Amino acid sequence: METLVRTLKDNRCKITPQRLAVYHVLKDNKNHPNAEAIFKMLEPSYPTISLATVYKSLELFADLGLIQVINLGENSFRYDPNPQIHPHIICTKCNKVEDLSEDYFKDLVSTVASIANYTITKQHLSFYGLCPACNSH
Template sequence: MKELIEKYKERGFKLTPQRLAILKFLDGNTSHPTADDIYRQIKKDYPTVSFATVYNTLQMLQKKGEVAEITIDHQKKHYDPNPKPHHHIICISCNKIGDVFEDYSEALRLPYHIEEEFKPVGSHINFYGICRGCQKKHKRRN
C-alpha cells in the first residue's frame, strides 16, 4: 500500500485525498467492487466526489497493472485490486464473486490451429457455482 503511494508519486501523478481514499478502500479488498460500490463508499468521506474521479482512478490503476477488470458480470464491471494473476468463481444466483488462486496455465494449451491464428497472451477462467448461502435458500424453497 505504502509502496503503491510511492509508485504513484514517482510517476508524476498527484496523490489527492479522493485517490488516497480509493486506494485505501481497494487495498486488500476481496469484494470485487463495482465502480458504484467504490463511489458510494468514498462518498461517505468525500460527499462531493464524482464518478469521473472513480473511473479516472480505476483507469489509471489498470494501466499500472494494480487493478484488473473482471469480465464475469455483464451488468457492471467489477474491479479486482489483487495484481497476482488468478481466476474467479461467481454464484449464478446472487453474483457473489470468489477468487481462485490456482495456476492452471500448464493445462491450458491451445490447439495448434488456434495458435496459428492467434498469438496467445493470457487467459482467465470463469467458474460458475452456487454459493453456500444460495444453496440454503434453494433448499428452503423445496
C-alpha cells in the same frame, strides 16, 4: 500504499486524496466491489467525491497494473486488488466473486500452449455457478 504512490510518481500521475482513498478502500477488500460500492463506502468520509472520480481512478489503477478488472458481462465490472492473473468463481444469482487458488490450474497455461501451439500472453479463467448461500434457497 507505498506501491501506489511510487507507481503514480513513476508515471507522472497526480497523487490526490481521492485516488488514495479509492485505492485504500479496495486494497484489502476481498469482495471484488464494483465502482458504485466503492463510491458508497467513500461518500461518508469524502462527501465531495464523485462516481466519475471513482471510475477514473479505477481505470488508471488498472492501466498501471495495480488492480485487476473482472468483466461480469453486460457492462458489469468488479475490481480486484490483486493484479496478478488468477481464476475466479462467480455466482450467477448474487454476483458474488471469489478468488480460486492458482495451484489448481498451475499446469493449464502450458497445457493449452502445447495443445494449441500458441504463445500464451495472458489468460482469464472464470467459473460460474451458484454460491452455497444461493444454492440453499
